[in-house]
Amino acid sequence: MKIKDGFILRSICGEYIVVGEGLAQVNFNKMLSMNESAAYLWKEITGKEFTREDLVQLLLDQYEVSKEQAAADVDKLVDTWLTEGVVEQ
Amino acid sequence: MADISSYKVAGFNFTIEGELPAMPNLEPFRSTEGMPIFKLQIVSSMAPVPSTPVFKTDDGPGFPEITIDQLYSGGFRFRMRPQPGLPLAAELRTSEDFTQASLLLIEGDKPFAINNSLMLLFAFSTARHGALEMHSSVVINDGKGYMFLGKSGTGKSTHSSLWLKHIPGTTLLNDDNPILRLMPDGSARVFDSPWSGKTPCYKNMEVPAGAVVRIRQAPFNKIEKLPAVQAYASLMASASSFRPFKELADGWHQTLSGLVAVLPCYVLDCLPDQAAAELCHKTVHG
Numbered sequence: 143m144k145i146k147d148g149f150i151l152r153s154i155c156g157e158y159i160v161v162g163e164g165l166a167q168v169n170f171n172k173m174l175s176m177n178e179s180a181a182y183l184w185k186e187i188t189g190k191e192f193t194r195e196d197l198v199q200l201l202l203d204q205y206e207v208s209k210e211q212a213a214a215d216v217d218k219l220v221d222t223w224l225t226e227g228v229v230e231q
Numbered sequence: 232m233a234d235i236s237s238y239k240v241a242g243f244n245f246t247i248e249g250e251l252p253a254m255p256n257l258e259p260f261r262s263t264e265g266m267p268i269f270k271l272q273i274v275s276s277m278a279p280v281p282s283t284p285v286f287k288t289d290d291g292p293g294f295p296e297i298t299i300d301q302l303y304s305g306g307f308r309f310r311m312r313p314q315p316g317l318p319l320a321a322e323l324r325t326s327e328d329f330t331q332a333s334l335l336l337i338e339g340d341k342p343f344a345i346n347n348s349l350m351l352l353f354a355f356s357t358a359r360h361g362a363l364e365m366h367s368s369v370v371i372n373d374g375k376g377y378m379f380l381g382k383s384g385t386g387k388s389t390h391s392s393l394w395l396k397h398i399p400g401t402t403l404l405n406d407d408n409p410i411l412r413l414m415p416d417g418s419a420r421v422f423d424s425p426w427s428g429k430t431p432c433y434k435n436m437e438v439p440a441g442a443v444v445r446i447r448q449a450p451f452n453k454i455e456k457l458p459a460v461q462a463y464a465s466l467m468a469s470a471s472s473f474r475p476f477k478e479l480a481d482g483w484h485q486t487l488s489g490l491v492a493v494l495p496c497y498v499l500d501c502l503p504d505q506a507a508a509e510l511c512h513k514t515v516h517g
């Protein structure tokens with residue numbers, strides 16, 4: 143998977159959102175709220191191809207969390223990103 | 232020697248070279264001090280240039296339609312129609328950084344084409360300097376500017392007129408397109424502009440921004456303060472930013488995120504009545 147062209151992570155007063163910018167995302171009129179760990183993952187995978195396993199490993203590197211919990215969180219997050227259309231297979 | 236007219240809006244200078252029709256809205260903004268942030272030249276002909284389409288605005292019938300192309304030589308061109316389906320009114324060509332531009336007036340309302348060109352150039356050339364052209368109606372009360380946002384027809388101007396009628400000491404700053412700036416000292420300030428829609432006032436004044444209130448029609452009156460992310464979304468929705476220009480997005484983001492840290496933003500669900508103005512005034516005035 144990878145992040146679609148034109149989606150940018152922005153920080154506002156300590157909170158994170160993803161917005162569509164540029165011609166590629168001119169019709170994306172939403173903002174996607176990100177918590178701190180989602181924003182961390184987003185930064186790590188920006189400009190790269192990634193798999194769900196990559197994201198699980200990134201969470202395990204950064205947070206005190208079980209592999210099962212990390213995998214469940216990643217599944218939920220990636221499903222949201224796919225539904226909202228900010229990443230593509 | 233061609234005529235050069237110099238103006239200053241919201242602290243930014245610009246010049247227009249060439250013969251202008253009567254444009255009373257620009258007169259209060261004449262100023263010769265300071266370096267221009269952009270220069271617009273009115274020309275009598277334009278050679279054809281190769282270009283590639285970028286974007287076309289789609290605000291619906293009754294609104295200007297602007298077709299944007301990128302020039303192979305760098306820079307952009309903007310072709311304007313007063314409404315979809317009407318003949319081209321003008322073509323504007325700009326340098327890549329929007330500091331230099333030429334305008335060919337083709338048909339119809341010249342002030343329309345000149346004002347639209349100036350608004351585009353102003354929004355783009357100030358993007359990195361903390362300025363936003365807002366679609367807003369602004370009143371002044373107790374020395375501060377209160378900005379009302381909302382989609383066309385939701386009652387921004389109506390809410391302003393309710394303040395003017397019922398809240399003593401209120402005056403109108405700008406009814407359509409004020410400039411909101413994040414100042415170098417981190418404060419928020421709102422300025423009159425030469426673009427004020429159907430209710431011209433053109434005071435060329437500036438005041439500290441007191442609050443921003445998004446107006447929504449409702450069968451009751453209720454006001455709520457917005458958390459930072461919603462405040463950012465509310466401001467962004469009413470700022471004249473052209474989303475296709477990625478290069479300018481960083482500047483606009485800096486400005487918006489700086490503004491929401493210092494400027495209280497609210498959403499007001501309201502009726503068009505005196506109680507709405509009083510509730511709003513009482514809440515935002517603190």
